[in-house]
């Protein structure tokens with residue numbers, strides 16, 4: 318059976334909200350929604366793979382429409398297929414997209430490619446008739462574990478939001494089954510952030526743990542001042558203290574912060590990830606890596622990142638990706654990551670879980686849906702089908 322990709326579509330959609338972290342507000346935030354349309358039919362329906370980019374980087378319509386889409390559509394169809402000729406080969410499609418791209422300076426083309434790569438894996442798993450996490454586990458020769466740890470990310474700065482509202486937000490995450498919650502720091506004075514942290518700790522008590530995220534705001538001196546304040550609390554992690562590419566800052570910070578640190582959501586290639594592990598002072602026994610395939614050239618590249626981790630003595634179980642999307646849930650269930658982020662109240666309809674999924678004791682169980690599982694989330698698949706079906 319020969320098959321081909323007949324179209325690649327992109328639309329840039331708003332995911333705006335009035336929230337802000339220590340670095341940006343989200344009042345103009347967008348995402349690229351893409352569809353990879355094939356001529357394959359499964360269960361009476363044309364197979365279309367879908368993807369989108371995570372929050373934090375804007376939609377990539379320009380790059381997708383002007384460069385990457387055409388490379389896929391202009392390639393000889395058979396050059397994009399696996400050995401059997403019955404399915405797409407995401408690795409070959411990745412190489413086709415990246416033809417005539419110089420190495421280094423990864424910028425945001427990694428977001429454009431990561432978004433398309435998500436759609437390509439969705440189509441590939443649908444054509445194979447399996448959930449993506451099962452396909453990944455099979456290819457890796459390991460057992461999938463459909464039960465995945467998830468934590469609730471929120472705690473943003475928000476106009477008029479006081480400690481009472483922050484506490485109520487965190488309480489609502491506990492009520493929805495989460496055992497780890499995350500809040501923003503670095504967007505207020507250190508005294509105010511300490512007060513906010515203590516308010517949340519008082520609210521969650523021993524029911525949950527708290528992670529804090531500075532979104533890369535701090536210089537070394539401020540990062541250390543916060544470390545000295547934060548280390549008196551039993552935090553789940555201290556995230557992205559300084560600039561994502563300032564490995565020396567991260568390494569120096571480790572001398573002042575014995576608890577778990579987390580970073581990596583703004584590193585967009587396996588080379589950058591490897592540099593973090595080489596030079597960032599990150600500790601494989603306690604720290605967390607948050608590389609997000611949807612921002613960093615997709616799963617084809619994330620597999621290289623996992624190889625780089627292994628070479629540096631890191632387990633995939635130390636990875637809890639940024640982004641709160643179902644793609645990373647599949648990678649976690651299929652390849653043994655430590656879990657995934659979730660934004661219970663933000664970035665809808667893109668984030669979250671299929672409708673049938675509940676969080677229990679900080680974990681979800683992946684449903685057995687072909688592909689990434691977008692078809693199980695009614696509000697999401699509705700906007701996806703408007704693009705391509």
Ligand SMILES: O=C([O-])CC(=O)C(=O)O
Nearest residue numbers: 338373470530532639640
């Ligand atoms: O506020 C953001 O940009 C999102 C973020 O850092 C996170 O989810 O860790």
Ligand SMILES: [Mg+2]
Nearest residue numbers: 530556557582
């Ligand atoms: Mg973050």
